[in-house]
Amino acid sequence: MSSDPHSSRRDARSSDGVTSVDEDWTQLRTLLLAPERTQLDELRERLDNRSVEPRDISRVLPEAFAMRGPGDQQMSTVLTPYVENGFTSTVRKSPQVIVDAIAPIMGPAIRQAITRALQSMTEALNHSLDESLSVRGLQWRLEAWRTGRPFAEVVLLHRLRYRVDQVFLIHRDTGLSLHHVAAEGVVVQDEHVLSGMLTAIQEYVRDSFGASQSQALNQFQVGEWTVWIEQGSRAYLAGVIRGNPPASLREKLRDVLDRIHAEQADALASFDGDAAPFQTLQPLLEDCLQAHYEAPPRSALKLWILGGAVLLVCFWWGWTAYQAHARWTHFLAQLKVEPGILVTSANPTWGGYHLEGLRDPIAKDPLSVMSEAGIDPSTVTAQWSPFYALDPQLIMRRAQVMLKPPSTVQFRVDGEILVATGSASTEWVKETRRLALLVPGITQYRDEALIQVVVSDLLNQVNRTVIHFAPGSTRIEPLDRPRLSALADVLRNLDQAVAPSGERVRLAISGSADDTGPAALNVELSRQRAEAVLAVLGGAHLGPSTTVTTGVGGGLDNRGASTQYPAQRIVTFQASIESVHHDSEPSRP
């Protein structure tokens, strides 16, 4: 106990007084407490000097903001006026800064909005055009008029398979709306009240059926609307759908809700009524606003067929019109070159044509020209005025009609001169010389080259002719054939010579046989010889004014018969002129 080191110091202090001990203690205190003393001095100085240094605040300000944090609305309330004033001031002084800052955000948003608006407008226009002329389209137009809605909207609604009209993101516990999007044109009631009621309905149903919290109302239907609800741990998604949605849409809602829970986990967990953080979900929710419409009832194939048919009809109509025009042009060209026809006007009318002009009565009938040109005469009305045309062909035709020349006479027109050649009876020649100048267009008639034929001479030529046959034969000898040909010409001249006077030629061809052989055979042989000659002459119709008979003759007289041959094997001719009115009394040549 005596080893206490302080005992000597106490003793020294008692001898030197209190001062030395105090100094020791002071020294010891200084050694031990110097750092703390310095700090205490600084603290005292701070307490004495209450003014706050900006440097000190700058150290703690970010931390202070973080501590007050998102849950404290007072901070926002205090700062809001200053932020607003600062923002307003910046906008006024340096708007370009704000423009540069928001341009990257606003540009795409504006472009997207314009694109959507244009797509919507185009879609509505397409639907309107598709249905504008159909019966169903008329019914829908009536409905649009009755309901006062735009026609395009009515068309879209009827074509709708399904469309997500609205999507609600709702906080599960509070029933407060976190965000809401709606399709364009959809009438939106108060989304906040709807969110609350949707939540209340779910709670009511769950309680009523004694369901657990994990069991929820996932779907209900009201009229044409179906409400699909996708439940999440913190929030749920409600889609208001018109029509019949596919199952894939529910998967889409589920995916979006999962993504929201992943991206906004903190905001959902700390949600205290401020839905501002969920504004960023706008594109995600808008992605759920899907719509699907029926394809137009007219398929592209039908449209193509319809278009093709219309084109075909147009082509057919054009081709028909072109052909009709071509035919009409050809017809007019034909009329133009047709002698005796002069068209003064040709106009198309409704369903046909109208013609006016001059026509020589002996000119070709315009109807036949029409038929040749392929034009239906019933579609053409024509008004022709008569006139005499002086075309050589018409003068010739008119001369033929008026003068009735025999076939042995040929006419030729040289300017205004009618020239007759060939041969004709004396009577016709005389009559023609009298009538020829009465033919319109003829001022002179010439018949120097026309041979006048006398009927009696012709009769003599005929009656003198005899054709001989070999015994028992009916064959015409080759030498006799030219004679029969010449006889035929004479007979034709004779026929034409008597025609103008109205008389007729009667020709009797008689065959004969010699006495050898049976009589019956000879009679038959005679008849066959007469018919053989007639056949070589050209038949029974030698001319319109000639009547031919064949028969069996009585034998040879001496006319022209050769004594070298048996006189009985012959064919003879007997021509005579008889009046039509007195055919029973044939005149003799």
Place this chain on the structure above:
Amino acid sequence: MIQKKICMLGGFAVGKTSLVRRFVTNVFSEHYQTTIGVTVEKKTVMVDQQDVMLMLWDLYGEDEFQHIRESYLRGSSGYILVMDGTRKATLDTARLLQQTVVRTVGPIPFVSIINKSDLQSEWEIDQPAIEQLREQGWPVFFGSAKLGQGVEELFGCLATMLLSPASPPRTCL
């Protein structure tokens, strides 16, 4: 904008719907309509220069036949207990409801109102009972949905309490 879910609680026919309707649309109807289940209304009020959207869940009245569905209370930021001054039993109902809320969602802000002050001569709820409520920390208002008295103050006070739960305004106490 801040949104808050508020439940209107009270006995049968104490005037919950009338108070909500007076507050939201400033209309009062003498015709009584029983609330089936719940009706949700909204009203935006301004507190300290800040807009607050009150989502008002007007629940059906509590009585001996039907009790409040606790699921409706979930997520509430506050609630209003409504009593009918002319029926003392509604005060007891309010007490029970307050306990239910505390048990379900915890001690969230609330205010109470004794309705039908236009019939004050017929009141059964006396001053001692009211004082007792206040001693228990109940903010008690007097009002009339019919006359529009005390309605704005009631909702305004609750909105203020919701934004600053730590320091309720003196006017509410």
